[in-house]
Amino acid sequence: MLKISLKLGLWIFICILLIESISMIFLHSNMVHSRIDQELDSLKARGNSHRDVLEISLDPATLRHIGLMESHTDTDVVVTNSTGRVLVTSESVNSEMKQILDRSLSDVPRNGLIVQSDWRKERYxxxxxxxxxxxxxxxxxxxxKNTEDVEAFISQLNRHFLLASMLILFFMSITIFLLSKALTRPLIIMxxxxxxxxxxxxSVSLPLRSNDELGELAKSIQTLANDLYYMKQERNEFLASISHELRTPLTYIKGYADxxxxxxxxxxERTQYLNIIHEESERLNHLLEELFDLAKMDQNTFSIAKERVHLYPFLHSIYKKYLPAFENKKIQLQFNCDNDLFVDLDPARFEQVILNLLDNALKYSKMGTVASIEAFKKEDNVQVALSDQGMGIPQEEMPYIFDRLYRVEKSRSRETGGYGLGLAIAKQVVDIHGGTISVESSIGQGTRFTIALKENYK
Ligand SMILES: Nc1ncnc2c1ncn2[C@@H]1O[C@H](COP(=O)(O)OP(=O)(O)OP(=O)(O)O)[C@@H](O)[C@H]1O
Ligand SMILES: [Mg+2]
Known part of the structure; x- marks a missing residue:
């Protein structure tokens, strides 16, 4: 498997190399051409100035003078008459020169003609x-003009280009190496x-520095890790509490059976003990049923059958059903519900929610207090509120009361027979209905649970 940093690096390297090579070749050939053009132009200009002199006075002295002048420069001159006979030279004519002199000329423009420009193959x-x-x-x-000079210039140019290319390649490699490392590092960490x-x-902790897509990805992975950690923790605690909850009734059952x-x-006496065993088994059965319900809700296999419900008669029948239990404990239960409220809900499941909340109000309030069921419209929602004047919930416990098997005072709830599942179930059912459940409470003053549901108008 090719590493991503290597892949990325190679890609950038090849791209830059291509761009660099093309521009280098272009620049190089441009420089060479302009140098040759320059040489040819100056050669022509020199020829033209000699011509001007010759045209003024065409005599042997002038010819000699021209030959003498050129013998001291890096250019050479050969003057021929119109039939091609050599009149004067600055250097003895060699075979390469002769080849050029032997070419037939016609219509040579007054300002001169280039007869040989191939510096690569020819000597002149x-x-x-x-x-x-x-x-x-x-x-x-x-x-x-001898091409040695031009060739020397070009080979020097080549050396410079080679050096420049090597330097560029070197620095480019280092830059690409560092760049691809920097770019792929977050990916590798993730x-x-x-x-x-x-x-x-x-126990994953990712550096969350950048604000780009990679940063977003790192954030998502971090959230996932945290969630998984939390879930694992929660599961362990949950299993611990379950085994604890199961152990106590089982100890009773075993003891009384003995x-x-x-x-x-x-x-x-035997009947009395068997009754206790029966009661404890019932309680266990109830616990397992509730846990099973919760598990079903987790897996989304928990089906609810929603229907349009007129809230007043629905809540009033629940009120009438549970009133005796409150009267028994000398707690006044009030009922206050608007008559024009309609919501979509599963009546059986929702009765369970109200029952769980009423059960709490009853369990955690003393005689002589007042509890109430209310329902009213607030903003776009229908709210169902259950209040009591009971013992209240400590502020620091509030975030946990909807957790499974969570009880504020373990010993107290054992007496009252709760497992800490009532609110967990209530919250799940309300969630499945697309509603919210919230709580306000103050110690010694009382507690108020509020369920908010979408109203069904028509
Ligand atoms: N109305 C309330 N007043 C005071 N404390 C409350 C009230 N409702 C809930 N609590 C606290 O929140 C805890 C969790 O409530 P929840 O209904 O989930 O469990 P439970 O009543 O102990 O047991 P279960 O409902 O399973 O029989 C309770 O143990 C209790 O300490
Ligand atoms: Mg309860």
Whole structure:
């Protein structure tokens, strides 16, 4: 597997190399061409100036003078007459020069003609300029320049280009190396983090520096890790509480069964112990049923059958059903519900929610207090509120009361027989209905649970 940093680096490298090579080649050939053009132009200009002199006075002295002048420069001159006979040279004519001189010329423009520009293959570059007197063509003036100079210039140019290319390549490689490392580092860290997660190690902490897509991804992975960690923690606590909850009734059952086995027991006593065993088994059964319901809600296999419900009669029948229990404990239960409220809900499940809340109000209030069921419209919602004047819930416990098997005072609830599942179930059912449940409470003053549901108008 090719590493991503290497892949990215190679891609950038190839792209830049291509761009660099093309621009280098372009620049190089441009420089060479302009240098050759310059040489040819100056050669032609020199030829032209000799021509001007020759046209003023075409005599042996001038010719000699021109030859002498060129023998001291890096250019050479050959003057021929119109038939091609050499009149004067600054250097003895060698075979390469001869080849050029032997070419037939026709219609040479007055300002000269380039007769050899191929500096690569030939030893000379050359131009020719015709000279005339009284409009008659008197001969030609050839200018030669040895290509050694140009070649030396070009090979020096090549050396410079090579050096520059190597430097650029070197710095480019370093930059690309660092860049691709920097770009892929967060990806690699995230890959390692997810590998850790998949092995069940949720103690992942990712640097959340950038604000771009990579940063977003890191944030998501971090949230996932935190959630998984929280879930694992919660599951462990949940299992611990379940086994604790199961152990106590089982201890009772086992203890009372041991006693009931004794042969010397009165019938009445045995019946009493068996009754306790029966009660505890009932309680266990109830606990398991509720846990099972919660598990179903988690898996979304919990089905609710929603229907349009007129809230007043629905709540009033619940009120009437549970009023005796409150009267029994000398708690006044009030009912106050607007008559025009309609909502979509599953009546059986929702009765369970109200029942759980009423059960709490009853359990955690003393005699002589007042509890109430209210329903009214607030903003776009229908709110159902259940209040009591009971013992209240400590502020620091409030975030947890909807957790499974959570009880504020473990010993107190054992007496009253609760498992800490009532509110967890209520919240799940309300959630499934698309509503919210909230709580306000103050110690010694009372508690108020409020359920908000969407209203069904029509
Ligand atoms: N109206 C209330 N007044 C005071 N405390 C409350 C009230 N309602 C709930 N609580 C606290 O919140 C805890 C969780 O309530 P929840 O109904 O989930 O469990 P429970 O009543 O203990 O047991 P269960 O409902 O399973 O029989 C309770 O143990 C109690 O401490
Ligand atoms: Mg309860």
């Amino acid at each position: 570059i050359a131009t020719v300029t015709p000279f005339k007197t009284n409009g008659e063509n008197m001969g030609y003036l050839y200018m030669f 890959k390692e983090a997810t590998a850790k997660l998949s092995k069940g190690d949720f 006693i009931a086995k004794r042969t010397d027991l009165e019938f009445q």
